[in-house]
Amino acid sequence: MLVPLSWLKEYVDIDVEAKELEEKLFSCGFEVEESYEVGKDISGVVVGLVEECEPIPETHLHVCKVNVGGAEPLQICCGADNVHAGGKYPVALEGAQVYATAKDHVTIEGTMKIKKGKLRGYESCGMLCSGTELGLNEDLYPGAGYNGLLVLPEDAEVGADVKPLLQLDDWIFDIAITANRPDCESIFGIAREVAAILNKPVKTPALDYTESGITKDGFTVTVDAPDLCPRYIAHYVSDVKIGESPEWMKRRLALVGIGSISNVVDITNYILKELGQPMHAFDSSYIEGNAIHVRRAHDKEKIMTLDEKEFELNENNLVICDGVKPVALAGIMGGLNSEIRDTTEAVIFESAKFARDNIRKSSRALGQSSDSS
CATH class of the missing domain: 3.50.40.10 (Phenylalanyl-trna Synthetase, Chain B, domain 3)
Structure with missing residues (x-):
């Protein structure tokens, strides 16, 4: 059963690191078959502000000056149709790791390291990223399903790691639930156990609702x-x-x-x-x-x-x-x-x-x- 750490925190004040929590679950008889960070394959990606964006003649590309919080902006070539000056997007720096996509820009084909290179004679020192290249889809982050750059909030801090911003620093526990513990076949069931392990109170989900008095007559x-x-x-x-x-x-x-x-x-x-x-x-x-x-x-x-x-x-x-x-x-x-x-x-x-x-x-x-x- 997949259990996100962020969802557990809805019911328990968890003040230990993910790996420590995994060990504590093991000690109480819960086999954690796997635990992993949501963005485990992503590194070296920061918030970038496109300060200049000029088209490269006779191509669909743009050459951009991107502020990533350093002393000087980076020059990055980009082919996305939604890139523009003033926009904030994820920037994979030199040496960063992101997902490689097929020609459809949707299918993931492993990971890739970002290197300096040239496009149409223009030096490119990094890559502006789509949601897919960060392992995101529309359900995980709004706008990630667009076949173009992932647009970040206007108040995103330039140069900041995108993982906390995109919740890629969340953890998933894959827990094997034994047949004698059907009470733990749910997020709240595991949360009760975590509360006991950490000696913390458990917060019960709100179950209240208001009836309008409308009924289906004769049903x-x-x-x-x-x-x-x-x-x-x-x-x-x-x-x-x-x-x-x-x-x-x-x-x-x-x-x-x-x-x-x-x-x-x-x-x-x-x-x-x-x-x-x-x-x-x-x-x-x-x-x-x-x-x-x-x-x-x-x-x-x-x-x-x-x-x-x-x-x-x-x-x-x-x-x-x-x-x-x-x-x-x-x-x-x-x-x-x-x-x-x-x-x-x-x-x-x-x-x-x-x-x-x-x-x-x-x-x-x-x-x-x-x-x-």
């Missing part, structure tokens, strides 16, 4: 297989506006290997990682019969999941149905027929307890695995 939830689903909760949310998640949420999900999709979908993934509780969101307008019905699948009943794979089921599989059809494989993945869309205006959130052995067997038998399963 029912029934469970026909209580042995496989001892508890199922559905909650209706209206006046939803689908859009992007806030930057902090997109970043945290990216650090644990999940790409941002939309605010509602990201919420379910965030809760899964934060608290260890799988959730699912249904577009309410596609739930027929004004009902959720939890039951064993009928023999040869079919469902198409969110990844557009169709499965033929049997009575050993648990399904979530509306009043007409299956809309999710319980504990594994939602159905394509009730997915959150750009047009979604009302949502039904699911939070349930499913029999883990049944979910595991269904996942293996169907060859369908997910973070939830």
Whole structure:
């Protein structure tokens, strides 16, 4: 399980270095299979201010004078279309290490060391960097997905190391959780352990919310297989506006290997990682019969999941149905027929307890695995 140090600090005041924390986790029975700095492959990159920017005739290149905090500005040639005088960008100095990209400027092909060189007869003493060359994407830092230079804030200190600014100095712990510690299959679960290890108080995530009093009239939830689903909760949310998640949420999900999709979908993934509780969101307008019905699948009943794979089921599989059809494989993945869309205006959130052995067997038998399963 991937655990970012920055996310742990949301719940515990951690005052030890990452390597010391790793050792303390080991001493308490948690095997840290790997720990690494997010920007482990990046070095020698600072904030640069482009003071002059002139086009090189008959090319797409510009020759720039870049202030990196030294006695004299550096001359650097740059082919990005968004370079301009007055802009602040990451500058890889001579001897720096960044990621090498393919011709598409997106695919990473290892790392490279920066050397002085010449472009079209102009000396170039460094490199102005894109987000990709620093290992960033749009979820990790806004603007990093642009196929050009990464634009830094106007108040960024010239000459300062970009790692703290871009949060590349964060650490990731890859922790092996044993079967007897399901309480630690979440960021908050590990945070509780860290709080105990460091003898610090743990800060509980805010769980408060305000109900508007709006309900989905006549909506029912029934469970026909209580042995496989001892508890199922559905909650209706209206006046939803689908859009992007806030930057902090997109970043945290990216650090644990999940790409941002939309605010509602990201919420379910965030809760899964934060608290260890799988959730699912249904577009309410596609739930027929004004009902959720939890039951064993009928023999040869079919469902198409969110990844557009169709499965033929049997009575050993648990399904979530509306009043007409299956809309999710319980504990594994939602159905394509009730997915959150750009047009979604009302949502039904699911939070349930499913029999883990049944979910595991269904996942293996169907060859369908997910973070939830």
